[in-house]
Amino acid sequence: MASNFFDLKKRKEAAAASSSSKQKTALSQAADRPVPWVEKYRPKTLSDVTAQDHTVSVLRRTLQSSNLPHMLFYGPPGTGKTSTILALAKELYGPELMKTRVLELNASDERGISIVREKVKNFAKIAISTATATNASKYPCPPYKIIILDEADSMTQDAQSALRRTMETYSKITRFCLICNYVTRIIDPLASRCSKFRFKPLDEGNARLRLTSIAEAEGVRYQEGVVDALIKVADGDLRKAITFLQSAARLHGAVKERTGDDMEVDSGPKGGEITVRSIEEIAGVIPEKTIDDLMQSMEPRPNGQAVYTPVAKIVQDIVADGWSAAQVLLQLYNRLVFSDMLNGNQKNQIVAIFSEIDKRLVDGADEHLVTLDMSLRIAGVLGDTGS
Amino acid sequence: MLFVDKHRPKTLDSLTYHPDLSSRLKALANGDFPHLLVYGPSGAGKKTRIIATLKELYGPGVEKIKIDSRVFTTTSNRKLEFNIVASVYHLEITPSDVGNYDRVVIQDLLKEVAQTQQVDLAAKQRFKVVVINEADHLSRDAQAALRRTMEKYSPNLRLILLANSTANIIAPIRSRTLLVRVAAPTTDEIVDVLKGVGKIERLEVRDKLCQRIAVESGRNLRRALLMFEAVYAQNEVVKDNTPLPPPDWEALISQIADEIMAEHSPARILQVRAKLYDLLTHCIPPTVILKTLTFKLIPKIDDTIKADVIKWSAFYEHRLHLGNKPIFHLEAFVAKFLRLLETYLMDMDYDF
Numbered sequence: 001m002a003s004n005f006f007d008l009k010k011r012k013e014a015a016a017a018s019s020s021s022k023q024k025t026a027l028s029q030a031a032d033r034p035v036p037w038v039e040k041y042r043p044k045t046l047s048d049v050t051a052q053d054h055t056v057s058v059l060r061r062t063l064q065s066s067n068l069p070h071m072l073f074y075g076p077p078g079t080g081k082t083s084t085i086l087a088l089a090k091e092l093y094g095p096e097l098m099k100t101r102v103l104e105l106n107a108s109d110e111r112g113i114s115i116v117r118e119k120v121k122n123f124a125k126i127a128i129s130t131a132t133a134t135n136a137s138k139y140p141c142p143p144y145k146i147i148i149l150d151e152a153d154s155m156t157q158d159a160q161s162a163l164r165r166t167m168e169t170y171s172k173i174t175r176f177c178l179i180c181n182y183v184t185r186i187i188d189p190l191a192s193r194c195s196k197f198r199f200k201p202l203d204e205g206n207a208r209l210r211l212t213s214i215a216e217a218e219g220v221r222y223q224e225g226v227v228d229a230l231i232k233v234a235d236g237d238l239r240k241a242i243t244f245l246q247s248a249a250r251l252h253g254a255v256k257e258r259t260g261d262d263m264e265v266d267s268g269p270k271g272g273e274i275t276v277r278s279i280e281e282i283a284g285v286i287p288e289k290t291i292d293d294l295m296q297s298m299e300p301r302p303n304g305q306a307v308y309t310p311v312a313k314i315v316q317d318i319v320a321d322g323w324s325a326a327q328v329l330l331q332l333y334n335r336l337v338f339s340d341m342l343n344g345n346q347k348n349q350i351v352a353i354f355s356e357i358d359k360r361l362v363d364g365a366d367e368h369l370v371t372l373d374m375s376l377r378i379a380g381v382l383g384d385t386g387s
Numbered sequence: 388m389l390f391v392d393k394h395r396p397k398t399l400d401s402l403t404y405h406p407d408l409s410s411r412l413k414a415l416a417n418g419d420f421p422h423l424l425v426y427g428p429s430g431a432g433k434k435t436r437i438i439a440t441l442k443e444l445y446g447p448g449v450e451k452i453k454i455d456s457r458v459f460t461t462t463s464n465r466k467l468e469f470n471i472v473a474s475v476y477h478l479e480i481t482p483s484d485v486g487n488y489d490r491v492v493i494q495d496l497l498k499e500v501a502q503t504q505q506v507d508l509a510a511k512q513r514f515k516v517v518v519i520n521e522a523d524h525l526s527r528d529a530q531a532a533l534r535r536t537m538e539k540y541s542p543n544l545r546l547i548l549l550a551n552s553t554a555n556i557i558a559p560i561r562s563r564t565l566l567v568r569v570a571a572p573t574t575d576e577i578v579d580v581l582k583g584v585g586k587i588e589r590l591e592v593r594d595k596l597c598q599r600i601a602v603e604s605g606r607n608l609r610r611a612l613l614m615f616e617a618v619y620a621q622n623e624v625v626k627d628n629t630p631l632p633p634p635d636w637e638a639l640i641s642q643i644a645d646e647i648m649a650e651h652s653p654a655r656i657l658q659v660r661a662k663l664y665d666l667l668t669h670c671i672p673p674t675v676i677l678k679t680l681t682f683k684l685i686p687k688i689d690d691t692i693k694a695d696v697i698k699w700s701a702f703y704e705h706r707l708h709l710g711n712k713p714i715f716h717l718e719a720f721v722a723k724f725l726r727l728l729e730t731y732l733m734d735m736d737y738d739f
Contacts, residue, residue: 036421036541038563077559106535112462154531181559240562243421247565250418251411284553284566306690320571320606322427324553361554364523365705366674369681373701376694 037246038239041214043083046091050238051206052080055197059088066142070167070176072191074183075199078237081179084199085148092146093131094139100129106150116162120147124170145174152178153185160187167193201236211241220249221273229276233283247282248274286323291331294318298379307379315372325367329357329374336378349381390616391609394584397450399439402432403583404576408569412436415565416443420512422537424522424548424556427569430607433549436569437518440547445476445511452479461491471496476505477516483524490528497533501540514545522548523555530557537563571606574598580608581615590619595627603631636671637679644683651725656718663717673713677704677720684724692731699723 043049046063049056055073062068073081089102103123105115124147131141149155167176167190178194180186202210211227214220226248234241252274280287297310318328336342336350357374361367396402399409399416415421425433441449455471467488472479478500482489497517505513519525525533537546537560548564550556572580578597585592596618604611614631622629633641643662646655666676681700685693703720707713 036538039538039541078562114462150535151531154528234562237558237562243562243565247421250415250421250565281568282566284568306693308685308690308693312685316605320428322431322568322570324426326552326554360701360705363705364555364708365701366678367552367554369678369697369701369704373697376697380694 036243037214037218038242041210041217041242043080043087044090046084046087049080049084049087050210051202052084052199055084055199058197059084063088063091063140066140068142068144068146068175070171070194071178072183072186072194072196073177073179073199074181074186074196076201076236077181078234078239078241079199079201080238081199082150085146085177085179089146089148092140092142094135094141097129097131097135097139097141101145102148103145104148104150112156113158113162116159116166120163121166123147124166124174128173143173146177147174148177148179150179151181153180153182157187160190164189164193202238203236204231207231207234207236207238207241210238211245214242215245218249220245222248223273223275225276226274226279229279233279233285244279244282245274248278251278251282284324284327286318286327286331290314290318290321290323291328291335294328294332294375295335298375298382300379300383307383308376311375311379312372315368315375319368319371325371326358326361328371329354329361332374332378342382346381350378353377353381389613390584390588391612394587394612395435396439397442399436399443402436402439403580404432404572405569408436408567409439412440412567413443416440420444420514420545422541422546422548422564423567424550424553424561424564425567425569426523426550426553428571428607429551430604430609430611431569431571432608433569437547437549441477441516441518444516448510449474449476451475457496459485459488459491459495461488467491469496476510476512477518479518479520481520482529483521487526489526490532493525493529493532493536497536497544497546498540501536501544504543514541514543516545516547518547518549520549523550523552525555527557530560534559534563572608574601574606577601577604577606577608577611581611584612584615591625593625593627596625596629600631636666636669636676639666640676640679641683644680644687647684647721647724648687651729656721656725659721660714660718663714663721667713673707673717674704676713677707677717680717680720688728689731692727695727696724699727 046056046060071085073085075081089098093101103120105120123145126145128143128145131139135141152160163176176194178186178190183191183196208227208231211230215222215227230241230244234244277287294311294314297314298307301307319325333354337347342350353374357370360370399413402409415423423437425437427433438449452472452474455473457469457471459467459469461467465488467485469480469485469492478496480492480496482492485492500515500517505515533546536544546564548556548560553561553566578594578601581597581600582592582594585597597615600611600614600618604614617632618629619625621632639662643659646659646662649655663676667673677700681696685696688696700720703716703723706716706719710716
């Protein structure tokens with residue numbers, strides 16, 4: 001070692017070797033590091049975006065013409081709004097140029113009026129950075145920057161109004177993309193400056209395709225019906241479905257080890273597989289049995305006995321078991337509104353009850369009292385069938 | 388030290404009930420750990436489970452905690468003092484302490500934590516954990532601020548949200564976390580715990596007494612343990628039928644219930660009001676007062692008007708949340724109850 005010490009060349013070599021090996025391990029570590037599947041399978045290009053054909057085709061055309069309007073993406077959570085704009089930005093600029101050309105602000109950043117006036121305006125003002133030759137050859141690199149305002153519906157009205165003129169003044173060198181869940185929360189002057197894209201909830205076929213392909217790629221074992229259950233509980237929200245799938249896989253240890261070839265074949269009960277029930281448990285769905293019991297208790301008793309005692313008991317158990325009142329409401333709703341046993345008038349009354357209860361829950365009223373009140377009132381409606 | 392703290396299980400293995408849940412948490416802690424949203428009624432053991440999980444994640448280091456006081460400045464230059472309970476590996480915050488300014492805390496603090504890596508290289512995990520208490524009291528803004536932070540900084544940061552119910556958690560947060568439901572222990576499980584504690588403390592354990600405490604506690608283990616300790620502290624010899632002393636405020640509320648039932652007149656409302664004020668000035672939450680009062684009154688009245696009483700109780704409880712002067716709504720409930728009862732009694736008279 002001592003002789004090596006003065007041998008500069010050798011030391012350099014050794015250093016290079018060790019650093020390269022270090023780099024390698026660091027790389028492999030980064031690959032090994034657990035990433036949420038939602039991030040891992042976030043669409044990398046526009047064509048990867050699932051089920052938003054209309055939006056994607058319009059955006060693809062802008063890719064070719066290299067002109068982009070201001071955009072407003074809206075739609076329910078988990079439909080790919082953020083993914084689409086990030087994928088588009090990547091296709092336009094490539095990973096390197098993206099750092100200087102794209103500004104992403106979301107609700108985790110302070111976005112009061114002062115920030116819009118300073119940060120956004122300053123970014124909108126600065127001249128466009130030049131693309132290096134390599135980048136320019138690979139990507140379109142159009143001559144404008146993009147400012148992404150994610151979760152724009154949580155911006156204050158004032159902050160939104162401050163954007164108005166900024167958007168117009170710098171429109172030559174800057175494009176805005178606003179992303180929100182509720183388009184009504186965006187003030188009209190802003191909405192009219194943007195071309196709107198609606199993201200619709202994912203349909204079943206596309207969601208299924210995506211989920212099965214992810215499950216395949218991760219080597220997840222699952223029982224029949226799990227994908228259906230996922231689609232049902234996620235309700236068009238793909239992110240939710242993927243998160244649930246990953247959580248369930250973690251809980252059951254249902255991910256195959258891909259070390260040896262013979263491991264793949266081995267489908268013994270060692271790791272366990274995802275069950276439909278576990279998906280429901282993760283999603284907080286109440287077992288059918290509990291709802292059955294509750295329904296049973298709400299049925300009118302013979303010879304005019306009050307339903308209070310049985311209902312109160314079951315409600316107390318539901319609350320103590322930690323089921324959320326909103327979920328009770330949802331499942332009762334699905335049961336009752338599509339039930340053939342009730343006439344139209346009864347359904348009207350029941351729906352009115354549901355709406356009031358939902359409002360109370362959102363206002364933060366006590367779950368126990370609210371659930372009990374809801375159950376008793378529904379029982380009352382169920383009680384007077386005739387007349 | 389109270390029994391509740393003294394006998395709190397420290398590891399996932401020593402938790403007595405919900406073995407499935409414990410083994411799941413253990414599997415999560417040893418695999419790749421997601422963001423968690425833990426919900427369940429109070430006294431079900433949410434916090435205990437989380438602390439045990441943290442220990443499983445990082446080892447005994449998480450038990451060395453210190454309290455930091457930080458000052459945050461809002462955009463309008465108001466200074467906020469905020470307490471953080473922290474170990475080397477995790478932080479524990481209660482953002483609802485600062486009311487409407489919780490957004491500032493979430494934005495500043497979480498970003499700061501998320502952008503720094505774990506300092507201790509020997510740590511078992513590369514990420515830090517932030518435990519957020521009372522997550523269901525977070526304002527909408529604060530929850531919105533969590534959304535992208537949870538995704539963007541997931542290599543450095545895991546969140547554990549603790550809540551009593553998921554109703555007030557916005558959907559985007561729910562779709563980013565693994566929901567963990569902690570059900571309250573059943574009465575049998577509570578009895579087992581009480582017996583276990585009694586054995587360690589070398590007390591003379593009575594089966595029937597434990598059973599009664601378990602029922603009385605309403606499946607709230609914390610409350611059961613406190614009652615258990617109180618009974619043994621107050622009586623030298625404990626028998627099966629030793630009375631369980633209710634907390635002062637509960638005694639007062641049942642007194643109110645008796646008074647309401649005894650006489651239905653405006654003068655009585657005035658009397659009751661004084662007692663309600665008394666409760667409020669002792670910082671008993673108005674929701675608790677209303678709820679306890681309702682459930683004390685219910686057994687005393689006829690089955691036919693129970694549904695109505697619950698209806699109005701729920702109605703005024705909702706009002707409590709919307710309004711800002713609790714006494715109005717509590718009084719209104721009392722008046723409404725008297726009215727209901729009176730109408731009912733009048734109808735009875737007419738029937739004859």
